[in-house]
Amino acid sequence: MYMSKATHKPTQQHLDDILKISVDNNKQKNITGMLLYVSEKNETQNGRFIQVLEGEEKVVRESFEKIRMDVRHTSVVELFTYSINDRNFPDWSMGYKRIESEDLPADLKEWFDPDNFPNNKAKGIINVPLTYLKSFNQLYKQLK
Helix, strand or coil: CCEEECCCCHHHHHHHHHHHHHHHHHHHCEEEEEEEECCCCCCCCCCCCEEEEEEECCCCCCCHHHHHCCCCEEEEECCCCCCCCCCCCCCCEEEEEEEEHHHHHHHHHHHHHCCCCCHHHHHCHHHHHHHHHHHHHHHHHHHH
């Protein structure tokens, strides 16, 4: 799981392109996960990405290193890496959600606050975004 800052405000088409490429690549590599883009109405802030990648450790690490080098974002912070027995997002080669920062649940506002990012890792709240993403995944399944 990592977070990063966008280097520019991506258009919906740019985000759709990222998602399509991610889905295609991840299907080939048996990677699953979730991508969240938090956009800002403030014109001086470009928004942030948070992504969870699941799969064989070597394959996920290789994908993450390619992602880390992508010029569309900066300040890439690896939040945590650990082994799992069961995938959190087994049905998604890449689930996606775009959310406006003012629409974030109250307990996530501090986490995504651009003044705190990327120093929030030290605050010991790294499980909050994953919990939110898991909740989004569960809600999505219920609505299908």
